[in-house]
Amino acid sequence: MPSFLEVQGLTKHFSVRSGAGLFSPRIPLKAVDDVSFSLKKGETLGVVGESGCGKSTTGRLVLGMMAPTHGSILLDGTAVHTRHDAVWRAQRQRMQMVYQDPVSFLDRRLPVGRQVMEPLTVHSIGSSVAERREKAEALFSVVGLRPDQFASYPHELSGGQRQRVILARALVLDPELLVCDEPVSALDVSVGAQVVNLLKDVQLSRGLTYLFISHDLKIVRQVADRVIVMYLGRIVEEAATQELFQQPVHPYTRALMSAVPSLKPHPQRRLSIQGSPPNPMQVPNGCVFHPRCPRASKLCQTERPELRNIAANRSVACHHPEDTTVSSPRKLETI
Amino acid sequence: MALVASTRSRSTWQRVTRSPPSIVLAFVWIAIMVVIAVTANHLAPYDTAATDLGARLRPPVFMSGGDWNHILGTDQLGRDTFSRLVLSVRASMTIAIISTFIAAAIGIVLGFVAAHSRGRLEQIILMLIDAQAAIPFMIVALAVLAFFGNSLVLFTVLLGFYGWERIARLCRGLALSASEQGYTIAVRDIGASPVRVYAMHILPNVASSLIVAMTLNLPEVILLETSLSFLGLGVQPPLSSLGNMVGAARDYMERAPWLVLAPSAVIMFTALAISIIGDWFRDLTDPAGESAR
Numbered sequence: 095m096p097s098f099l100e101v102q103g104l105t106k107h108f109s110v111r112s113g114a115g116l117f118s119p120r121i122p123l124k125a126v127d128d129v130s131f132s133l134k135k136g137e138t139l140g141v142v143g144e145s146g147c148g149k150s151t152t153g154r155l156v157l158g159m160m161a162p163t164h165g166s167i168l169l170d171g172t173a174v175h176t177r178h179d180a181v182w183r184a185q186r187q188r189m190q191m192v193y194q195d196p197v198s199f200l201d202r203r204l205p206v207g208r209q210v211m212e213p214l215t216v217h218s219i220g221s222s223v224a225e226r227r228e229k230a231e232a233l234f235s236v237v238g239l240r241p242d243q244f245a246s247y248p249h250e251l252s253g254g255q256r257q258r259v260i261l262a263r264a265l266v267l268d269p270e271l272l273v274c275d276e277p278v279s280a281l282d283v284s285v286g287a288q289v290v291n292l293l294k295d296v297q298l299s300r301g302l303t304y305l306f307i308s309h310d311l312k313i314v315r316q317v318a319d320r321v322i323v324m325y326l327g328r329i330v331e332e333a334a335t336q337e338l339f340q341q342p343v344h345p346y347t348r349a350l351m352s353a354v355p356s357l358k359p360h361p362q363r364r365l366s367i368q369g370s371p372p373n374p375m376q377v378p379n380g381c382v383f384h385p386r387c388p389r390a391s392k393l394c395q396t397e398r399p400e401l402r403n404i405a406a407n408r409s410v411a412c413h414h415p416e417d418t419t420v421s422s423p424r425k426l427e428t429i
Numbered sequence: 430m431a432l433v434a435s436t437r438s439r440s441t442w443q444r445v446t447r448s449p450p451s452i453v454l455a456f457v458w459i460a461i462m463v464v465i466a467v468t469a470n471h472l473a474p475y476d477t478a479a480t481d482l483g484a485r486l487r488p489p490v491f492m493s494g495g496d497w498n499h500i501l502g503t504d505q506l507g508r509d510t511f512s513r514l515v516l517s518v519r520a521s522m523t524i525a526i527i528s529t530f531i532a533a534a535i536g537i538v539l540g541f542v543a544a545h546s547r548g549r550l551e552q553i554i555l556m557l558i559d560a561q562a563a564i565p566f567m568i569v570a571l572a573v574l575a576f577f578g579n580s581l582v583l584f585t586v587l588l589g590f591y592g593w594e595r596i597a598r599l600c601r602g603l604a605l606s607a608s609e610q611g612y613t614i615a616v617r618d619i620g621a622s623p624v625r626v627y628a629m630h631i632l633p634n635v636a637s638s639l640i641v642a643m644t645l646n647l648p649e650v651i652l653l654e655t656s657l658s659f660l661g662l663g664v665q666p667p668l669s670s671l672g673n674m675v676g677a678a679r680d681y682m683e684r685a686p687w688l689v690l691a692p693s694a695v696i697m698f699t700a701l702a703i704s705i706i707g708d709w710f711r712d713l714t715d716p717a718g719e720s721a722r
Contacts, residue, residue, distance in 0.1 A: 178617075183621075183622070184620070185620075186618065187620070190618070190619075191615075191618055193611060195611060198611030199612060201612040201615075201630050201633075201634065202612070203633045203634055204630075212616065212619065216619055216625065263615075
């Protein structure tokens with residue numbers, strides 16, 4: 095099966111001042127560095143990593159919101175437009191975004207029903223207002239909102255309901271690819287779970303492809319078929335969800351997973367990592383993770399490990415990965 | 430008052446009646462001014478140009494020597510002050526409102542264009558704004574009126590250039606911060622054209638600040654119009670405006686102070702009332718504020 099979304103060598107550099115001074119030189123900040131992945135139709139790819147690792151930038155690059163410095167993005171064989179012209183606008187019908195913060199991403203001066211109808215108006219879908227309204231109302235029931243909430247303003251809805259409105263607005267154009275940028279991190283756990291279930295239901299019924307960006311490993315484990323782990327703009331590990339959670343091989347992935355709180359009476363020893371969160375303006379030489387890595391060697395300080403296949407559909411960027419063959423049936427599966 | 434509120438919803442009516450007396454008074458005053466402006470022709474008991482040399486400089490009815498024939502007295506040519514005042518209110522209000530809308534239109538368009546384009550076009554617009562802010566508008570107005578003569582249309586359009594630079598600057602700032610907000614990013618991500626983003630989303634969201642800026646501009650335009658008319662460069666006789674009434678009456682300030690005071694009081698109360706209403710309107714247009722109340 096050919097891949098639906100093909101991302102090759104995606105790189106995004108921002109030019110920033112290196113210091114606070116007026117004349118301090120500009121240096122490139124590598125927000126996303128040589129990221130490649132592919133997605134089949136109907137698949138969900140989870141992207142995890144701590145804040146500032148380039149997850150959201152990757153999501154926005156995939157949607158063509160900004161131009162990448164290098165690399166290519168092919169959606170169903172056609173390149174994703176990055177110049178904001180008519181072609182770009184037309185491409186919005188195929189790919190949409192679900193935002194993190196449902197409060198600020200809704201216009202507080204428009205009734206939510208109007209906002210769900212707006213993509214139809216923008217792309218001149220449907221011949222009359224009544225037809226558009228009908229379509230928007232149908233989506234209201236899909237995402238589990240009451241029809242009488244059509245005329246409500248965003249501030250009259252709860253957080254979960256607002257996120258449903260955002261989802262309805264993203265779905266009203268019948269897109270094929272949905273980039274979910276931390277869709278539930280602003281919601282409390284039970285409401286977040288409802289929204290996650292809704293996302294899964296919608297995916298099943300509509301055959302959507304998701305790029306699911308989150309720092310919440312539990313939710314990624316629920317929704318994703320495959321996961322990529324990012325650190326400082328680079329992919330450090332990629333694997334099927336089940337394999338990744340059962341046996342993470344990159345030290346960073348292992349640290350991420352052991353940071354998830356556990357309810358077990360005798361939790362396993364935490365694998366903690368030293369040092370502060372990385373500064374993307376000072377990317378270390380060699381392996382980007384080596385200053386904080388418990389397994390770092392001389393080699394890690396000088397030579398950057400490439401992302402290499404270690405098994406079928408499984409790759410890692412590490413000189414000293416955890417051995418997958420000598421598998422100790424370990425304790426991480428309850429995350 | 431009822432005229433203002435009846436077209437709105439009941440909750441608005443309740444809010445009007447529960448609001449402080451200053452707002453109610455401001456509304457009453459503006460409503461009176463609007464009624465006067467609309468019905469000026471029927472309200473004025475005399476023709477404004479009709480002179481009655483037998484009844485010159487008559488005091489108003491509430492002063493000794495006044496009578497009900499001329500409620501607010503007469504001027505040096507025996508013209509009825511009340512009739513002239515009524516028509517002046519119409520002329521001044523119309524000019525001020527049209528000019529403010531012209532200024533708002535120029536300011537909003539240039540402000541949004543500057544915010545959207547960035548780069549060279551923005552620099553040019555900012556330079557225009559600075560140039561306009563640096564030149565006293567009175568000098569510009571004097572020069573234009575001296576070169577091109579005076580007509581009512583030219584005068585109104587000229588006043589329309591008063592204050593556009595403040596609205597443009599405000600608009601650019603508001604648009605810049607609004608375009609960083611989630612709701613504009615979301616609408617742009619949908620694929621909406623810039624015109625749609627600015628007209629349908631950013632403009633309604635920044636409207637409250639713009640309305641306040643416009644209501645602050647309106648009394649200033651009234652004052653500018655009266656100043657120019659006072660100098661004899663604004664509205665020309667036989668048309669009368671509040672400013673040229675004050676200007677014509679200044680020679681008689683000691684003998685007939687009502688000729689100056691009547692139009693001056695109208696100018697002052699109108700400017701004050703519009704400012705108060707502007708503030709009130711800003712609170713009203715915030716839907717999130719309603720639930721908090």
